[in-house]
Amino acid sequence: MTALEASGSGEGPVAAAKAAGAGPKPLSPYSSHRRDTARKWIEILVFVGPAVALFLTFVIYPVASAARFSLYKWNGIKQFSEAEFIGFENYARALWGGNDPATKDAFMSSYTEPFWTAVGHNMLIVVLSMAIQLPLALLVALTLNRKFPMRNGVRLIIFAPYVLSEVIAGIMWLIIFDPNGIATQLSEATGFPKPAGGWFEDTTWGIWTVFFIVTWKYLGLAIILFLAGLSGVPQELQEAASIDGASWWQVQRRINIPLIGPTIRIWAFLSIIGSIQLFDMVWVLNRGGTVGQYSTIATFMMQVGYFRKDVGFGSAVAVIMFALSFVVAIAYMLLILRKDNSDNKVEA
Amino acid sequence: MAHMRRMAAFAALAASSALVLAACTGTDDPTTGPSGGNTGGEKEPVTITWWHNAVAGDSGENTLGDFWQKVADDFTADNPHVTIQIEQIQNEDLQRTRIPTALQSGDAPDMFQQWGGGEMAAQAEAGYLMDVSDILADDIARLGGSVGPWQADGKTYGLPFQFAVEGIWYRKSLFEKAGITSEPTTFDELNAAVQKLKDAGITPIAVGASDKWPAAHWWYNFALQACSQDVIKNLGSFDFSDPCFIKAGEDLQKFIDTKPFQNDYMSTVAQTGATSSAGLVANGNAAMELMGQWNFFVYQGFTDGSDEGIAALLDDLDWFPVPGVGGGQGDPTAALGGGDGFSCYVDAPVECAEFLAYIVSDEVQSEFAEVVGGMPVAPGAASSVAHPINQEIAAAASSAAYVQLWLDTDLGPNVGGALNDGIVTIFAGTGGPQAVVDAVVAAAATE
Numbered sequence: 001m002t003a004l005e006a007s008g009s010g011e012g013p014v015a016a017a018k019a020a021g022a023g024p025k026p027l028s029p030y031s032s033h034r035r036d037t038a039r040k041w042i043e044i045l046v047f048v049g050p051a052v053a054l055f056l057t058f059v060i061y062p063v064a065s066a067a068r069f070s071l072y073k074w075n076g077i078k079q080f081s082e083a084e085f086i087g088f089e090n091y092a093r094a095l096w097g098g099n100d101p102a103t104k105d106a107f108m109s110s111y112t113e114p115f116w117t118a119v120g121h122n123m124l125i126v127v128l129s130m131a132i133q134l135p136l137a138l139l140v141a142l143t144l145n146r147k148f149p150m151r152n153g154v155r156l157i158i159f160a161p162y163v164l165s166e167v168i169a170g171i172m173w174l175i176i177f178d179p180n181g182i183a184t185q186l187s188e189a190t191g192f193p194k195p196a197g198g199w200f201e202d203t204t205w206g207i208w209t210v211f212f213i214v215t216w217k218y219l220g221l222a223i224i225l226f227l228a229g230l231s232g233v234p235q236e237l238q239e240a241a242s243i244d245g246a247s248w249w250q251v252q253r254r255i256n257i258p259l260i261g262p263t264i265r266i267w268a269f270l271s272i273i274g275s276i277q278l279f280d281m282v283w284v285l286n287r288g289g290t291v292g293q294y295s296t297i298a299t300f301m302m303q304v305g306y307f308r309k310d311v312g313f314g315s316a317v318a319v320i321m322f323a324l325s326f327v328v329a330i331a332y333m334l335l336i337l338r339k340d341n342s343d344n345k346v347e348a
Numbered sequence: 349m350a351h352m353r354r355m356a357a358f359a360a361l362a363a364s365s366a367l368v369l370a371a372c373t374g375t376d377d378p379t380t381g382p383s384g385g386n387t388g389g390e391k392e393p394v395t396i397t398w399w400h401n402a403v404a405g406d407s408g409e410n411t412l413g414d415f416w417q418k419v420a421d422d423f424t425a426d427n428p429h430v431t432i433q434i435e436q437i438q439n440e441d442l443q444r445t446r447i448p449t450a451l452q453s454g455d456a457p458d459m460f461q462q463w464g465g466g467e468m469a470a471q472a473e474a475g476y477l478m479d480v481s482d483i484l485a486d487d488i489a490r491l492g493g494s495v496g497p498w499q500a501d502g503k504t505y506g507l508p509f510q511f512a513v514e515g516i517w518y519r520k521s522l523f524e525k526a527g528i529t530s531e532p533t534t535f536d537e538l539n540a541a542v543q544k545l546k547d548a549g550i551t552p553i554a555v556g557a558s559d560k561w562p563a564a565h566w567w568y569n570f571a572l573q574a575c576s577q578d579v580i581k582n583l584g585s586f587d588f589s590d591p592c593f594i595k596a597g598e599d600l601q602k603f604i605d606t607k608p609f610q611n612d613y614m615s616t617v618a619q620t621g622a623t624s625s626a627g628l629v630a631n632g633n634a635a636m637e638l639m640g641q642w643n644f645f646v647y648q649g650f651t652d653g654s655d656e657g658i659a660a661l662l663d664d665l666d667w668f669p670v671p672g673v674g675g676g677q678g679d680p681t682a683a684l685g686g687g688d689g690f691s692c693y694v695d696a697p698v699e700c701a702e703f704l705a706y707i708v709s710d711e712v713q714s715e716f717a718e719v720v721g722g723m724p725v726a727p728g729a730a731s732s733v734a735h736p737i738n739q740e741i742a743a744a745a746s747s748a749a750y751v752q753l754w755l756d757t758d759l760g761p762n763v764g765g766a767l768n769d770g771i772v773t774i775f776a777g778t779g780g781p782q783a784v785v786d787a788v789v790a791a792a793a794t795e
Contacts, residue, residue, distance in 0.1 A: 107790055303769075
């Protein structure tokens with residue numbers, strides 16, 4: 001807004017001069033000002049309008065529609081105008097089995113438990129990302145943060161999974177973990193136990209197989225981000241520490257890691273939001289599992305809302321997921337990223 | 349849900365078939381059909397838009413799509429005032445996205461693919477479908493019982509052009525190797541055959557439980573045997589209180605406990621790749637599979653596509669109806685089946701119904717069987733079914749006590765989907781007979 005205002009007022013005198021030159025009568029300062037304002041708004045409209053229109057049509061309107069659908073009982077077949085308004089019943093069905101004692105038990109086992117199972121899977125992936133992906137990516141980034149032959153080649157290889165399309169990568173892993181695939185042959189050859197119910201479909205280990213794939217897919221992004229952060233750490237600090245007798249580990253612990261803190265915190269933010277909204281990879285790997293072994297909120301929403309055409313309920317789940325992401329994002333901004341932002345302000 | 353395989357089926361056919369679409373004589377005037385009274389000449393020009401699911405396969409051939417084009421051309425040649433605009437749309441897109449959206453918008457195609465059952469009933473209830481009960485009364489009578497799934501509340505909202513029952517496909521050579529001399533006719537015989545196959549080191553039955561519906565079809569068959577016809581026919585009212593539904597789950601549980609299926613069946617899909625259930629049977633790695641008639645084509649897709657390869661496979665392939673379980677209230681000869689049809693949009697011109705009548709006329713149905721290899725609905729076209737296995741399937745349908753539509757299609761996407769989700773919990777070992785009933789009761793409560 002400030003940038004626009006600045007550009008608008010910057011153009012003002014030129015426009016006024018042109019207008020004065022062209023018009024037979026000199027304009028009063030007042031109407032010139034008004035013309036400037038109008039011109040500014042036209043500029044805003046022309047430049048921002050199309051983007052705002054697209055945003056309203058394809059983001060705000062669908063989100064608002066989902067919020068509206070979530071208050072109705074609607075099968076997606078009949079006209080929405082004939083759908084029955086049921087208030088927050090869809091939310092109640094997802095969160096605590098609904099308010100009707102007659103159907104509460106049935107809803108608990110068919111909707112509420114699968115929903116919370118899916119939420120649990122999302123949360124597990126959030127926690128595991130922080131507990132496993134973060135140290136792993138940090139370790140690799142710190143190790144690679146030096147000059148060695150083929151450095152760019154190694155970085156490229158590490159980043160390659162992230163560049164691959166989710167669907168291609170998913171199908172690749174489906175083939176690898178096929179009942180008669182490479183992973184099975186490998187487990188038979190090495191004696192490494194294979195999950196009894198199948199790599200993906202085992203009710204205990206399926207989610208771990210999926211987490212392994214998700215880690216493989218997204219670790220590259222973390223490493224590249226951390227490497228970029230590390231390249232911004234002044235060389236002099238590390239040299240000074242070395243001269244003072246600090247070990248390699250002490251240099252990392254006391255200088256490099258603290259200095260790339262903002263990068264790590266931003267990565268964690270992206271990772272948490274991505275984990276809550278995790279969908280495409282899990283969907284390609286058989287839609288969250290035949291009985292929801294590795295379901296996520298998004299795959300549960302698709303299963304019930306789209307394939308079973310329980311559109312109102314699916315919309316409610318979508319809104320819950322949106323709200324969850326939103327609350328987590330705001331909380332993270334306020335509690336963790338605020339420090340980074342205020343630091344920047346002090347520096348500037 | 350139970351229809352994704354058809355494209356694969358026709359793709360396989362397209363790849364394997366060198367049949368040319370030139371055999372039609374087309375001498376009959378279609379307008380002398382049941383709609384009657386078409387004097388021709390001074391009709392207002394009308395355009396019929398038509399959405400169907402016959403898209404080209406991997407090889408680029410589209411036998412069914414070409415056939416529909418020819419049917420449309422023949423019809424418009426005899427009815428010059430009619431123009432037919434065809435749009436071929438991939439099956440899942442068509443069923444899940446395109447048709448529902450078009451119906452919502454009020455700008456729907458005049459004629460579109462219709463799978464019958466619960467989803468069609470919901471479309472009819474919303475007032476989207478043309479009631480053809482009266483205009484096509486003669487055709488409905490001629491086609492007989494297979495129109496049932498395209499009827500709701502005593503009215504007919506579409507007509508099938510294809511219908512077939514499911515049964516168990518098997519490899520004759522593997523049966524021989526295991527010392528099985530005759531097709532099982534009871535479940536005890538099936539269990540004995542499973543044991544013999546296991547003793548011979550052969551995987552007895554392949555099931556694509558990862559896709560859910562192939563596993564669910566086992567439960568459907570147990571339910572069909574456990575429940576009386578009245579209970580099954582009353583499923584549309586979502587009454588699952590009869591204990592026979594629990595018995596169906598228990599019978600399934602008992603059957604699964606005998607370990608008749610391949611290893612890792614929860615990770616096995618139905619049709620894609622050599623490790624799919626169809627691939628296992630087609631490559632001789634499993635002896636049996638419970639599947640619909642479309643697998644006649646799906647199996648052929650696993651050959652090298654040569655005439656000899658297909659002939660060798662079909663020589664070793666055979667089919668028998670699902671054996672009776674016994675001890676239930678159902679008729680052991682009742683069969684499950686499904687098919688494809690078309691509906692007319694409520695605002696479509698009457699020519700749409702006339703064209704529908706033409707599609708199910710004896711001569712088009714005969715051609716459909718001969719050229720495309722489909723399973724016609726019109727009794728007059730039954731003699732055009734060529735392959736012995738398909739003839740056997742047709743005979744099983746006509747000798748069945750009654751034919752029930754796939755339960756998931758019958759119940760519609762919501763309750764039918766919940767049913768399938770409940771059934772796979774038995775296969776996965778995470779649920780049980782009661783979980784299936786609970787799942788459908790819960791879904792029915794949301795309707």
